[in-house]
Amino acid sequence: MHPLIRYVLQRAALALLVVWTGITITFVLSRLMPFNAADLFISRLVAQGGTLTGEQIEAMRRQLLELYGLEKSIIEQYLIFLRNYMVTGEMGPSFAYFPTSVKDVIAKALPWSLLLLIMTSVVSWLVGNGIGILAALTKHRRVSNVLETIAVAFQPIPFAVLAISFLVFYALILKLPIPAPGYVTTGSAIEMLIYMLRRAAFPLMVLVLFGWFGGFVSMKAIALKMREEDFIVYSFLQGAPTNSIRYMIFRNSILPQFTGLVLGLSRVFIGSLLVEYIFNYPGIGYILQGAIANADYNLMLGVLFFATVATAVATFILDLVYPLIDPRIRYPGQG
Amino acid sequence: MSLDILTVNNLDGGYEVFIGNRRVFVHAVDDVSLTLHDNEVLGVAGESGCGKSTLAKMVYGGIIPPLVVRSGSISLVTRGGEVLEMNKLDIDTIRRKIWWIEISYIPQNSMNVLNPLKRIKDQFIGVFKYHNIEMDKNEIIKYLKDTLTTLSLPPEVINAYPHQLSGGMRQRVVIALSLLFNPRIVLADEPTTAVDVVTQRVILSLLKEWRENNKSSFILISHDMSVHAYMDNRIAIMYAGNIVELGNTFDVFREPLHPYTKALIESLIRKGDKSIRKGLAGQPPDLINPPPGCRFHPRCPYAINICRAKEPPTTSLDKDRYVRCWLYANPR
Numbered sequence: 077m078h079p080l081i082r083y084v085l086q087r088a089a090l091a092l093l094v095v096w097t098g099i100t101i102t103f104v105l106s107r108l109m110p111f112n113a114a115d116l117f118i119s120r121l122v123a124q125g126g127t128l129t130g131e132q133i134e135a136m137r138r139q140l141l142e143l144y145g146l147e148k149s150i151i152e153q154y155l156i157f158l159r160n161y162m163v164t165g166e167m168g169p170s171f172a173y174f175p176t177s178v179k180d181v182i183a184k185a186l187p188w189s190l191l192l193l194i195m196t197s198v199v200s201w202l203v204g205n206g207i208g209i210l211a212a213l214t215k216h217r218r219v220s221n222v223l224e225t226i227a228v229a230f231q232p233i234p235f236a237v238l239a240i241s242f243l244v245f246y247a248l249i250l251k252l253p254i255p256a257p258g259y260v261t262t263g264s265a266i267e268m269l270i271y272m273l274r275r276a277a278f279p280l281m282v283l284v285l286f287g288w289f290g291g292f293v294s295m296k297a298i299a300l301k302m303r304e305e306d307f308i309v310y311s312f313l314q315g316a317p318t319n320s321i322r323y324m325i326f327r328n329s330i331l332p333q334f335t336g337l338v339l340g341l342s343r344v345f346i347g348s349l350l351v352e353y354i355f356n357y358p359g360i361g362y363i364l365q366g367a368i369a370n371a372d373y374n375l376m377l378g379v380l381f382f383a384t385v386a387t388a389v390a391t392f393i394l395d396l397v398y399p400l401i402d403p404r405i406r407y408p409g410q411g
Numbered sequence: 412m413s414l415d416i417l418t419v420n421n422l423d424g425g426y427e428v429f430i431g432n433r434r435v436f437v438h439a440v441d442d443v444s445l446t447l448h449d450n451e452v453l454g455v456a457g458e459s460g461c462g463k464s465t466l467a468k469m470v471y472g473g474i475i476p477p478l479v480v481r482s483g484s485i486s487l488v489t490r491g492g493e494v495l496e497m498n499k500l501d502i503d504t505i506r507r508k509i510w511w512i513e514i515s516y517i518p519q520n521s522m523n524v525l526n527p528l529k530r531i532k533d534q535f536i537g538v539f540k541y542h543n544i545e546m547d548k549n550e551i552i553k554y555l556k557d558t559l560t561t562l563s564l565p566p567e568v569i570n571a572y573p574h575q576l577s578g579g580m581r582q583r584v585v586i587a588l589s590l591l592f593n594p595r596i597v598l599a600d601e602p603t604t605a606v607d608v609v610t611q612r613v614i615l616s617l618l619k620e621w622r623e624n625n626k627s628s629f630i631l632i633s634h635d636m637s638v639h640a641y642m643d644n645r646i647a648i649m650y651a652g653n654i655v656e657l658g659n660t661f662d663v664f665r666e667p668l669h670p671y672t673k674a675l676i677e678s679l680i681r682k683g684d685k686s687i688r689k690g691l692a693g694q695p696p697d698l699i700n701p702p703p704g705c706r707f708h709p710r711c712p713y714a715i716n717i718c719r720a721k722e723p724p725t726t727s728l729d730k731d732r733y734v735r736c737w738l739y740a741n742p743r
Contacts, residue, residue, distance in 0.1 A: 310524035313473045314588070315510040316541045328528060403572045404527055 079408045087395045091388040098384035099377065103157055106373045107150055113171035113371045114140035144171055146373075157377070167378045172370040178378040181363060185347070186382070189359035192276040192351070193344035196283040201337045203284060204291020209326050211292070212299030224296060227289040238286045239354050254278060279355040291336065299329040331402050335394060342390035346383040414488070416628060417447035417470070417596060422483030424469055425652075425698070427476075437698045439465040441652040441706075443483075444725070447596065452622065452629040454639040454660065456675075457649030458695060463632045464519060466649070467600045470630070471516050472497055472505050489513055490595055511542060515594040517602045521585040525573035531584055532569040538591055558587050562617055579610040586618065593625055600632045615641060636679055640664060645731060648672045651696050651706040658732040668734045670711045705737065713738060 114137050122128065128136070141147040145156065145168070160166045167178040211220030230238065246252055263271070302308060302325045311321055347361030360379055367375035398405045425439040439462040447453050455463050469480055485497040490513065497505065510516075518524050525534060535555055539546050556566040562583045573581055582602070589597060602618065603611040619642060622629055631642055639646050643660040648671065656669040667673045674691040693710040696702050702709055708718040718737050726740045727733040 306518070306520055306524045307526045309475065310518055311526070311537075311541075312475075313471070313510065313516050313518070314538055314541060315506045316537070317506070320537070320541065324526060328526070331528075402528065403530075404574050 083408050084396065087392055091392040094388040094391070095381075095384050098388070099161065099381055100154075102377055102380045102384070103154060106376050107153070109371055109373075111371050112141075112146060113144055113373070114146065116371055143174075144169075144373075161381065167381075168374040170367075170372055170375040172366060172372040172375065178374050181375060182360065182378055182382070185358060185360045185363045186345070188272065188276075188357065189347040189352075189361065190344055191272055192279055192283075192357065192359065193348060194341060195276065195280055196287060197337065197340040197344060199280070199284050200287035201291050201333070201340065204288035205295045205330065205333055207288065208292040208295025209299050209329065212296045212303065212329075213322055213325065220296070224293065227292050230286065231289040231293065235286060236350055236354070239282055239351070242282055242285070243354070275357065279351055279357055282355070283351065291333065294336075295329060295333060298332065299325055302329045334397075334401070338390045338394050339387075342386040343383075345386040346379070414449040415446040416449050416488045417630075418486050419443065419445050419470060420484045420486075422466070422469055422480070422485065424478065424480040424483070425465070427479050435699050438701060439652050439698055440469060441701075443652075443654050445647060445654060445657065447628050447630060448645075450626045450628060451644040452631055452642050454643035454646040455630065455632045455649055455654075456634065456636060456639050456646055458634060460695060460698070461649045462652040462698070463634075463649055464600050467516075467598050467630065467632050471514060471598050472502075472509070473516070487513065487596075507542060511538060511589075511594065512592050513594055514596040514598060515589040515592070517586055517589045517597065517599040519600040519604065521582045521602065522578045522605060523581075524585060525581060527573055529572070530569070531571055531573070531576075534584075535569075535588065535591065538588060542592075544592075555587075558591075559584075561621075562587055563613070579606050579614070582606060582610075583614060583617070586614065590621060590625075594627065596628050596630070597622075598630050598632075601634070602631070603633075603635075603638065611638070618642075636675070648675065651701060652698060653706055653735060655707065655736065656734045658729075662732065668728070668739060669707075669736050670713050670738070671707050 117140060118133055118137055122133075138147065145153065148156070160168060169175045170178050170181050173181055207223065211223055214220055243254075247254055305328075308321060308325060311324060316324075345360070347359045347364060349361035349365050351357065352359040352361045363375065364379045366372070367379065399407050422440055422443045426437040428435055428437060441462075443466060445453070455466065457463050465478065468474070468478060469483075470485060472485075474480060480498070483498070487495045487497055487509070489495060489509075495509070497509070500509070525531075529537070532552060532555060536548065536551055539551065552569065555569050559566060559568055564580060564583055564587075568576065568580065568584065573584075576584065582605075586602065589599075599618070603614050606614070615638065618629070621627075629642070631639070633639060639660065645658065646660045646663050647654045647657040648663070648669065649655070650671045656663065656667070656672045658668075663672065664676060667676045671691075674689070678688050678690060680688065691710055696706055696709065702719075704720050705711070705714075705718045705723050708714045711718065715737060721737075723735050723737045724740050725733050725735045728739065
């Protein structure tokens, strides 16, 4: 077999192994929760003042467990779960939104999260690295130092604090309007997309505003170090024009930053409860939080399955792409 | 009568650095004058930290802070016979017209100066582009293969990335890069450090042969006296930022004049001589705060009173032989 094909197959097998390990751990964790969906349902019923005898409760609990498929032994549940995910692609019903299937629940929420978070990852990465490389190359040391001070000062502050302070500042002090989302329930795909984009614009702005620090700080540090590298100084002494030297610094500094971008993109599948909560934005983070609160095992596993697959796929892509952009990293069997 | 193609007059400079908040000046090159003749190798010898590399950088004109030049002039006779005052030209002219075309440079750590992301051939093509020299790509490649063959490198090297070559191979690639435009002057800063003596011999022979064929001049910087003995026509001995002695290599080795040179030549191993080699007591001085008078006086066995008070003048003893020492200065 060609070594390259073997390498790709090996990496793919590794990705599968990662997915399997991930979902198994998630499965075990879900079953380790101290409560289950049936108990929760009944306790709510009782709390709302339903008068039920002990036997009725017991019967109802058994029925619910049977309905949710939780009455079988844990091994059996695990095997069914594996078969569903790996073979039939079925994810079962959600307990909290019974009998809506997990797929439908996720399909409704995931596009929102993907749209916002992918844009955030890409734009923050571009902005952070762009300003970073400019700050490292500029002659205006003062401007770049001020930027760096801001970035380093803001970076460790939790996003919740930053976002809420920003909202207070924006809405209560500057008294600027926050674009009101309103509702669109029907409409063509394009109308829907435009609506989603409009709704994502404000959180996107805030996320990017506080999201470029990491890329900026690391890019500036890498590029400043790169400026002093022997081969850059040598190119200068060879008579390379300033622009060629700048491009060389950029090209060599950007390589390690790709890891950050791709791994950042893989995280978008888990959503961001914080962002969705603060900006009242529908997304997968809400769904996951609800699933945990309601012991909705199926939904929980469904959401985390996507996140696991995304991380595994991102790592797989990085493994395949790095040899193309960095000649020092080679595929096996390549000269 | 040989022509002087490079004249350095009273060059003085060093590094401005901050220690804590205190600005200190490391006086690495102190009032150095020398000339380079047409078609010769001028060696610059001295111990580590004596200012050899700094001198090379200053002569080349690659002044990167914290290095500063305080005074002095460098004039260069180009291939076309034009006389250029290097320190009066702006960096852009130097970059386009002088570097690599008139003077080229073999850096000290030549194993690590290649861009890791570019193939060897692209690094060569890059140098053509830097100087706006139009050339057909295939022609460059053909030319490259020939050049690399003369440096006994396999022609496939042109498609390799630097990390795929051994240290010695990279060093030869860097030498080939420096000689690309047949420069009239080559500044070689320790071109063979970090390789074993066998590879060193191969590389030096190649350089020597290339130079003799092209009638170029070298300024060869090394701490290794055997390299100088093998390569040089003339040798300058540097100590603590000063050139203390300069002369024909043979004369300097046979009859060293300056006490430092004497000690240096004494310390070399000689065929058939079984006596214990003598070393020189003490350490080279701190260049931030050099001793007054002659910088060598604290270690000099012949030091007299005037050495501690006044800097010695440069005394010319012969054509192309001078020494900077009070012992030879006769104030008449």
